[in-house]
Amino acid sequence: MAHPVDTAVGARVRELRIRAGVSQVELGRALGVSFQQVQKYEKGSNRMGASKLVLISKTLGVPVEALFDGIDGVDGATGDNHEALDKEASKIARDWARITDSKTRDTLRTVLHSLARAAA
Structure with missing residues (x-):
């Protein structure tokens, strides 16, 4: 079962990726993973390491902190x-x-x- 923080960060990655007009395939290429792996990250099924989070933020043109916006309400995050x-x-x-x-x-x-x- 995915941890609520992983799910929230994954959803935030998806939101920012779509807003930036980047496909799962393109993000996967930038990260060196398949689009299926990107899907797992976005669903929170698989955790993203710090290096992946930094690459995601650079690829999407946002500060890494933006990936964590809005997760204060998630149980265990405050x-x-x-x-x-x-x-x-x-x-x-x-x-x-x-x-x-x-x-x-x-x-x-x-x-x-x-x-x-x-x-x-």
Whole structure:
């Protein structure tokens, strides 16, 4: 499943590409990838590395920051969400420290790892 930020950046690339009058084939050539790969970038299916983002911005004639315009509302992209996550992680760490029984900790660790794998 695509991360919301990857999807938002991909949609922004598509919007700017169309506005610049550049086809997926032309952008793919500039990036050294197929037009199908450009489609995957635009859908957020495949992540774009920093070097690709810089090449995209140069090809489309926009600053690299333009690729990130409008994604502040995406979950996980704002400082407020990071602060909330830090608070939640601190609460979990405090709760963990209160558990002294090693068997209980092992059980919780196993459950946590299982849930994390299932969510990925």
